[in-house]
Amino acid sequence: xxxxxxxxLSLKYEATAAATPERRQALLAxxxxxxxxxxVSKDLNGVILTxxxxxxxxxxxxxxxxxxxxxxxxxxxxxQHEEETILSKIRSGKRISHYETLRVRKNGEKFDVSITxxxxxxxxxxxxxxxxxxxxxxxxxxxxxxLMDSEKLAATGRxxxxxxxxxxxxxxxxxxxxxxxxTSGSLTEAxxxxxxxxxxxxxxxxxxxQTLGYxxxxxxxxxxxLQDVIQHxxxxxxxxxxxxxxxxxCRFDDHPALLASRGEMMQIFSNIVANxxxxxxxxxxxxxxxxxxxxxxxxEIQLADSGSGIxxxxxxxxxxxxxxxKGNMGTGIGLWVVKQLxxxxxxxxxxxxxxxxxxxxxxxxxxxxxxxxxxxxxAVN
Amino acid sequence: MFGIKPDLYLFSNEDALKGISAEEQESSGTSxxxxxPTILVVDDQQVIADTTMxxxxxxxxxxxxxxxxxxxxxxxxxxxxDYLLTDIVMPGMNGIDLAIRVRDELPATVxxxxxxxxxxxxxxxxxxxxxxxxxxxxxxxxxEKLLEYLQRKAPHLWx
Numbered sequence: 111x112x113x114x115x116x117x118x119l120s121l122k123y124e125a126t127a128a129a130t131p132e133r134r135q136a137l138l139a140x141x142x143x144x145x146x147x148x149x150v151s152k153d154l155n156g157v158i159l160t161x162x163x164x165x166x167x168x169x170x171x172x173x174x175x176x177x178x179x180x181x182x183x184x185x186x187x188x189x190q191h192e193e194e195t196i197l198s199k200i201r202s203g204k205r206i207s208h209y210e211t212l213r214v215r216k217n218g219e220k221f222d223v224s225i226t227x228x229x230x231x232x233x234x235x236x237x238x239x240x241x242x243x244x245x246x247x248x249x250x251x252x253x254x255x256x257l258m259d260s261e262k263l264a265a266t267g268r269x270x271x272x273x274x275x276x277x278x279x280x281x282x283x284x285x286x287x288x289x290x291x292x293t294s295g296s297l298t299e300a301x302x303x304x305x306x307x308x309x310x311x312x313x314x315x316x317x318x319x320q321t322l323g324y325x326x327x328x329x330x331x332x333x334x335x336l337q338d339v340i341q342h343x344x345x346x347x348x349x350x351x352x353x354x355x356x357x358x359x360c361r362f363d364d365h366p367a368l369l370a371s372r373g374e375m376m377q378i379f380s381n382i383v384a385n386x387x388x389x390x391x392x393x394x395x396x397x398x399x400x401x402x403x404x405x406x407x408x409x410e411i412q413l414a415d416s417g418s419g420i421x422x423x424x425x426x427x428x429x430x431x432x433x434x435x436k437g438n439m440g441t442g443i444g445l446w447v448v449k450q451l452x453x454x455x456x457x458x459x460x461x462x463x464x465x466x467x468x469x470x471x472x473x474x475x476x477x478x479x480x481x482x483x484x485x486x487x488x489a490v491n
Numbered sequence: 492m493f494g495i496k497p498d499l500y501l502f503s504n505e506d507a508l509k510g511i512s513a514e515e516q517e518s519s520g521t522s523x524x525x526x527x528p529t530i531l532v533v534d535d536q537q538v539i540a541d542t543t544m545x546x547x548x549x550x551x552x553x554x555x556x557x558x559x560x561x562x563x564x565x566x567x568x569x570x571x572x573d574y575l576l577t578d579i580v581m582p583g584m585n586g587i588d589l590a591i592r593v594r595d596e597l598p599a600t601v602x603x604x605x606x607x608x609x610x611x612x613x614x615x616x617x618x619x620x621x622x623x624x625x626x627x628x629x630x631x632x633x634x635e636k637l638l639e640y641l642q643r644k645a646p647h648l649w650x
Contacts, residue, residue, distance in 0.1 A: 275580075278607025279536050282631035286542035289634040293549065306538065353535075353580050 148244040151230060154201060156181045156193055159239065168246060170216030181242075186214050200229045200240045210247065222251045254450070261447045262377065275349045277318065280310040333367035334375050336409060336477075337400055343379045344398075347387065355393030356386075365402045365409050368477055374451045381444040382413050382473050388436065389417030389471060408457070408478040415472075419465035428461055448473075456480065527553040528648040530641070531570060533563040533577035533586065539630075543576070546634045551649075552641075560584035567593050572600060573648055574641060579606040579614065587618050590625055601645045605630055 123129060142149050148165035152158050158181055161173040169176075169184060176183075182193055189212060199206060206227045212220050223244045230239040287307035294300040344351070344358055351358065368375075386396050394416035401410045420428060424435060429449045445461070452459040457477040463470065530552050534540040540556040547554035555570060557563035560583055567575060575593050579586035590602045604615075607630035615627060628640065642649050 275608045278630045279539060282607065283536070283538045283542055285631050285633050286539070286546050290542060290545055290549070303542075310538065349580075353582055355582055 146245075148242075150181070150242045150244070151239055152181050152242065153239040154197065154237070156197060165244070168215070168244065169213070175216075184213050186212050186220055196227055196240075200227065201237060203229055203237060205229065213244065222247045258447060258450060261444070276346065277314050279349075280314045283307070283310045284314075331369045331371055334370045334372045335367050336365065336375065336411065337362040339372065339375045340379050340398055340400070340411075343376060343383050346380075347383050350387055351396070354387055354390060356390050357395045359395055359397045361397075361399045363399075363401045365400060366479070368409060368479065370455055370477070374455070378448050378451050378475070379413075381448050385444060385473075386413060386415035386417070386471075389415045389419075394470070403476065406476075406478055407480070408476055411475045411477075413473045415470040417470040419467075419470050420461070420463035421465055425461065425463060429459075452477070525650075527551060528574065528645070529553045529555075529570060529572040530574035530576060531563060531567055531572040532556040533558075533560065533575070533581075533589065535559060535578065535581040539578070543634075543637075546637075550634075550638050560586065560589040563589055564592055567600070568596060571597055573645065574601045574603065576603050576605060576641075579604055579611050580608045585614070587614050587623075587625065591618065591623055594623070601641075602626070603628060603641065603644065605632065607631070 126133075143163045145162070146164050148168045149160075149162045150158060150165050151160045158176055158179055161171070161176050165176075166172050182190060185193055192211065196206060206225070208224050208226055210222065210224050213223050213225075214220050224247050225242055225244045227240050227242045229237045230241055232238050284307045287303045287310070291300040291303040291307070294303065340362075341360070344360075383396070390396075396416075397412075397414045399412045401412075403410050420435075428445050430446060449459050452475055455477055457475060459473065459475045462472050462474070528551070530547055532540055532543045532547065532554060533556070534543070535558055537558055540558055544554040544556040552574075555566060555572070557566050560577075560581060563575075563577065564584075575590065577586040577589055586604055586606075590604060593600055594602060603626050604611075605628040611627070615625065618625060626644070628637070
């Protein structure tokens with residue numbers, strides 16, 4: 111069976127377009143030219159050696175115009191340092207897979223790409239250059255942004271529902287208290303009612319101030335004390351936590367402020383806390399811990415619930431968009447948004463979970479103090 | 492969390508604490524035209540339960556309050572109130588389950604649910620599917636509107 115069929119096949123192959131080295135060469139060249147992905151090769155100095163049709167289409171340079179020039183002319187000014195990192199990784203024989211970044215066309219237009227770069231090795235095993243495959247991901251980025259926007263809207267709606275409860279109760283109390291003060295026969299009694307009303311109104315004002323501030327946030331980084339953000343999120347969700355019988359146990363290390371977008375930090379922790387509440391309908395404990403890390407320099411945050419946990423086969427999917435185990439109630443993008451926002455800030459997030467013990471699910475986040483993602487973040491195969 | 496316990500009330504006795512004025516306390520032994528309608532107010536937010544009870548006591552009701560469904564059920568069975576006014580989302584047994592139990596035991600009691608939460612319509616629909624129809628008010632509500640509503644719901648108690 112197997113080997114005989116294979117022998118027949120390879121005999122038939124003799125007669126095909128790939129049979130001789132020349133024909134194979136021609137066939138491979140045709141494949142390279144027919145693909146939609148830009149395929150480019152360069153030497154170890156970054157000088158472009160080959161340039162396929164798709165690259166010409168994508169970047170706007172013809173093969174004639176670009177061969178012999180340095181690949182740096184395709185990289186935006188502010189990302190020039192990437193080329194050094196890429197070349198040093200290639201020289202050590204490493205491959206770079208699906209690295210998302212920006213490149214620039216002949217007309218100056220910047221666009222989003224995903225690139226894979228592999229070392230080119232000659233017959234003696236020496237690294238002589240690199241082959242680069244680039245795929246334009248503008249459309250995907252656009253859809254991702256829409257998803258993020260709609261999730262922000264959904265998160266806003268969820269926050270609004272929680273906030274409504276936090277505001278409606280104190281306002282009800284205030285209406286009663288002012289009525290009682292107004293109809294009271296005694297000045298002392300009236301004063302006492304009014305004093306209580308003041309406290310209730312201050313509670314409302316506090317929540318309104320903080321929450322509306324979140325919606326107005328335009329994403330500009332400012333120094334943010336994560337501990338404050340987390341405590342505020344817990345305050346906003348206090349009503350839900352209490353009525354679900356969930357206790358909170360917080361341990362905050364003293365840590366410096368993080369340069370970040372406060373609104374995005376709010377959204378990250380709001381999504382995680384909302385998930386924890388959903389995971390413990392019969393009550394439980396939400397443990398929150400922040401820890402200063404020195405190598406790497408940054409802040410580690412852990413949020414652990416005591417719920418029923420995530421099944422092993424579902425665990426790899428939790429950060430996928432639209433993955434949910436909550437039926438119609440889940441949007442499936444809460445954790446995906448968390449991942450996007452954490453990584454946007456240069457951090458990383460992970461989830462561990464157990465369905466058999468009492469330990470539930472733990473979300474761990476690390477934020478480095480350094481601002482933007484550096485070339486160190488290029489994933490290496 | 493902001494403190495909500497009203498510790499500034501300078502009252503000397505239990506009745507005054509409930510908002511029953513001095514005159515009413517005096518006249519409670521003598522005959523009156525008519526028994527006051529009784530009402531049980533239930534809310535886990537103590538300041539709401541307390542102030543609502545005080546408002547009602549000042550407006551011709553005989554009001555008591557409970558901070559949980561469990562203690563409310565116990566009190567209701569003893570008091571047999573004309574009205575039950577209860578919050579919905581509370582720790583332990585929620586207001587709808589309380590309402591169902593009370594209606595079972597005390598079919599004459601007028602039941603009014605009140606809530607500041609947005610997700611309660613689902614809970615009410617579930618109850619409706621099981622044949623239980625309840626009146627629902629939204630928080631915050633002005634005390635005078637509440638009084639008017641309660642009187643309208645059982646006018647025979649107010650003749």
